[in-house]
Amino acid sequence: MSDPSPREILEALWQRAGLAGAAPALLAGEEPALPSSFRIGAAAQASIAAATAAVAEIHRRRGGPAQAAAVDMRHAALEFASERYLRLDGTAAPAHWDDIAGTYRCGDGRWVRLHTNFPHHRAGVLRLLGCEGTRAAVGKALQDWEGFAFEQSAAEAGMCVAAMRSFAEWDAHPQGRAVAALPPLRIERIAEAPPVPLPNAGARPLEGIRVLEATRVIAGPVCGRTLAAHGADVLHISAAHLPSFDDLLPDTGRGKRTAALDLRTEAGRATLRGLAAGADIFLQGYRPGAVAGHGFAPEALAAARPGIVCVSLSAYGEVGPWGGRRGFDSLVQTASGFNHAEAVAADAEPADPAPRVLPCQALDHASGFLLAFGALAALLRRAEEGGSWLVRVSLAGTAQWLRGLGRIEGAFGMPVPKMEELGDLLEQMPSGFGRLTSLRHSGRLPETPPYWALPPVPLGTHAAAWV
Template identity: 75%
Template structure:
């Protein structure tokens, strides 16, 4: 196992939690001395995995909390300590798993034919068919009906890599399973290996932008447009809302979504609908963007830009804006424009094979959580705050970029745990001390509190999660 940890088969040295946190701050262009007091408690393994999922959870969440405190301090607030428990952070990497509505678990959102299959050449592919148009496209490509048995039989007539390419050519979400060595040798793996977990680039000139006057909460008065769905991007917006930002989530009636995820990731946000296929929708979003501090988007690279909202255009419209973009594969390499989800990136980039080998089971074996999604969401929130701090000091418009593949390369670089599977899988009955109850648009919600705690301004969600389109497309 030690020989499969890092790119090229190198097992990296495991860093102490504070070292990992300081490295992220340096990557964002922030001085470690500005971190302030941070308490990192707990030890690994926090979840059953050969990877340092607990360390990744603690580091990414711990990057955000002191950054929010630094924003508050720059506005005239007092210094305050941040603390992150590894146990709590690791559990938050599974936040969608702990939801209860009116005391009941939420239904499983996975489509009946989603998952892994063995192709005719003996290799495995993973299908992501949770959105109706992706399911319909896969069944059409396979000329199959919608049963697992029919899909299994149809895939026996394909080689895995051929089906991966054919699916990508028509915009579907499929990847072949690879080990680390195969991924590292692949052109996209080589491109992703060079990606840092976080990229912050100045994209335009603007004078320094003072932060809003001091308020009760660290991010109060900052406006965030949130054009994201599923997990990673919505986690970013939810985290900024937890520290007081005004987050307006924008969706469209024709785009599919998962209500069971919205109940979790929609906490603290208002939500409106705009159709960017129409001039009226584009004009409305342009008006909102002109008053935003942050434009957050997590759609396929180029999709939002095609409607007139590329980062360069946004910087011209609203000098000083911070654009935050999430992608699956990093906008680089032959797969730079492909759609992707956490489960697909895990499969393609070697995690499912490496985890199975460490556990002594037949692959695929996924990580114990959507770790790439959650880590990417917190990295994007941290990068956004770092860019806001740099905007206040240096001026400029900024572009923050995070990818699931880049996050995966970073997670590999944290090293492996020889006894990681000794950690018991957490159970719902054991986490009552970390849960909170609130209203929601679907009923009474029981959910996990945020683990990035600030002692003077504890994180909280001032607004309940509600169905998409509940509010008007306007700032509060």
């Protein structure tokens, strides 16, 4: 069987979400879009088109004009690396990685990847290794470890490490077997509630839809940013005591308000409960059980706010032995076989390849757009069927989906566009970080063009209240 076309990928997502008819979308462009053996361009185009088509369908059902989402593959693929295409006051502003993060060989020859961008993760890894915080010291200390043993010890210590596997090794691993059956998107009705009609059409498709967002890094914030691009009221909640990857905020914070709450206190939890009572969507992307442990499990939210749509992101899918494990895009790429497969495809020492990353954080970005699509599909179903809903996406499930789209050849030599080559794909706005130049949203709607009405600002800038 030939690999599915972008349109076929889109229609499969549309049907997976339980939506009738064909997705109203126009897809342009062709592969390859980025230097990879995986179909990142098709994945980007289909996931962004699914979310944008759902926006169009919501607006139509609210009484707005019928319109088709238009998504260009090249633009969509570039948006999968939106955090790279940033300037602040004319100066490049890419996200910076910790100096000991990255890949190392262990004593048994197995490669491992360390994710140390949060200070407590860095400190924990160094404590486990018993060494100084330099790449040389970390590399030397890892010579005393076997790769899989270090991965397991780090996980038991709450740290973020992945050993590199081939696809065959991942498929044989208990977690690989557990996620093999996961679809890219899971939408389920979790409680009874009367239908909630969509409000009458406003100037923007998602005007009046309230989104309470408790996320960080890329995937979850991309979901909130996407909903904000079409007019949703997105309130991002953070906490002063929790680490964040602030370099990403100029990109992922566009269109949102941001407030700080400490859920370790009853006052913080009470405020969040009050906000949830007025929310249509509750989006969270912390480790499985973390937000639920403060009293905000989907079932509890549905009991307090009948009709709510809970949207949840995890690294490894809440199933299998790694269901509660911490993880990030780069780690899931490494553990699930992508870094190995990409290296072999590039003919980089095929008998003993060093890890080769995808050209963007494809699992993060695809998951973010799938989360947005799932949330919107649940709103459409809530209007017709009633109920409270749970939407779940995992990085590992997204990886399995991307892998299933097939492979392409001959793309490794193509260049990745530089920012100065993007022309009218860029836009400017003032922000809380300086004058921001960034990539436009690639999901276009002709009658209601997407835009971010609010500039990105530092965490905790606003009051924890709905406007």
